[in-house]
Amino acid sequence: MRPSAVMVALLAVGVGLSGGARPAVRANLLPQEKRTEQKAGNAPDKAANFSEADAARVLDGLRQALESDSERRLLKLFDAARMPDYPAFRNQVAQFFDEYEAFQVHYHITQVSTEGRVGMAMADFELEATPSRATSPNVRRNVQLRLVLAWDGKQLRIVDLAPRGLFR
Secondary structure, three states: OHHHHHHHHHHHHHHOOOOOOHHHHHHHHHHHHHHHHHHOOOOOOHHHHOOHHHHHHHHHHHHHHHHOOOHHHHHOOEOOOOOOOHHHHHHHHHHHHHHEEEEEEEEEEEEEEEEOOEEEEEEEEEEEEEEOOOOOOOEEEEEEEEEEEEEOOOOEEEEEEEOHHHHO
């Protein structure tokens, strides 16, 4: 009877029924659990660490969207769900892109701060636009642009912009 008891014990170890095999299994699961936890959105809030580099990245995206004459690309920078009166803003941008066809943008970041869960950026912003109809002269706008940005889980998005008259 002794040989069969030994064989049962060896078989139990082989299939993971004994206590000796459990730590190895847990060790294999732990990194997976950590990966799942990280994917679940436990990453730190990016707006809490909002920096001048973050502001420059968003402003450069704004510049690139305008200079490439891409209304779609410009609107992707904004958080439609969080931005107050987004539908009116979207219509204003559409009309702006209809009226103008070529853009040049220059900006200089003057201030960056964090307020709660949002990042704030102020910039001297210069926009030159060429009208679609050759009958009008170029338009140049110089404004103190204020952006409010929030992390959407993937990237910082603009949740408010002032003055909105920039796109009129």
